[in-house]
Amino acid sequence: MKVVLQRTKASSVxxxxxxxxxxxxxxxxxxxxxxxxxxxxxKYIVDKIINLRIFEDANGKMNHSLLDVKGQVLSISQFTLYGDCKKGRRPNFMNAAKPDVAKELYDEFNHELSSKGIDVQTGEFGAMMEVSLINDGPVTLIVESLKKG
Structure with a gap:
C-alpha cells in the first residue's frame, strides 16, 4: 500500500x-x-498517517499529529501510484490491485481512519476526478507498507 499525503489548508474533489x-x-x-x-x-498505514508529527506547534516546529490538530482527511483512490514507467512511453499498471480488491481495501482504509475519530471525506472510487488543494508548507510525503518500503 502506498499513500502520497499532502498537508493542506483546504482541498476538494x-x-x-x-x-x-x-x-x-x-x-x-x-x-x-x-x-x-x-x-x-x-492498519499500519492508518496508524502511521494519524500519528506523523507533521503539523506545526506554536514555535513553527513540526511536533503535532493529525490527531493533535483535529485535522480532516480528503482520501482519493489513486491506482496510478502503482504505474511502472521503466519501459516504453506508456505506464504499466499491472502492479495495481484489481478494482474489486482495491475498492474493498480502500473502503476499509477510510473506515479505519473514521474509527480513529478522523473526519474523512472521499472521492468516488473509479471515477474521473478533479482534485483541488492548497498545499501547506508545502509538505508532501510518501508512506508505504512495511514490506514494501
Whole structure:
C-alpha cells in the first residue's frame, strides 16, 4: 500500500463538475493499493498517517499529529501510484490491485481512519476526478507498507 499525503489548508474533489468531498485544514491522501495488500497494511498505514508529527506547534516546529490538530482527511483512490514507467512511453499498471480488491481495501482504509475519530471525506472510487488543494508548507510525503518500503 502506498499513500502520497499532502498537508493542506483546504482541498476538494469533484466529479462531473460537482464537489463530492471537501475539507479544511488536514491531509489530502492519494491512496494506492497493490495485489499483496491486506488489512494489516491498512492498519499500519492508518496508524502511521494519524500519528506523523507533521503539523506545526506554536514555535513553527513540526511536533503535532493529525490527531493533535483535529485535522480532516480528503482520501482519493489513486491506482496510478502503482504505474511502472521503466519501459516504453506508456505506464504499466499491472502492479495495481484489481478494482474489486482495491475498492474493498480502500473502503476499509477510510473506515479505519473514521474509527480513529478522523473526519474523512472521499472521492468516488473509479471515477474521473478533479482534485483541488492548497498545499501547506508545502509538505508532501510518501508512506508505504512495511514490506514494501
Amino acid at each position: 469533484s466529479v462531473e463538475g460537482e464537489v463530492i468531498g471537501q475539507i479544511d485544514a488536514g491531509l489530502t491522501l492519494l491512496v494506492g493499493i497493490t495485489h499483496e495488500d491486506t488489512s494489516e497494511d491498512v
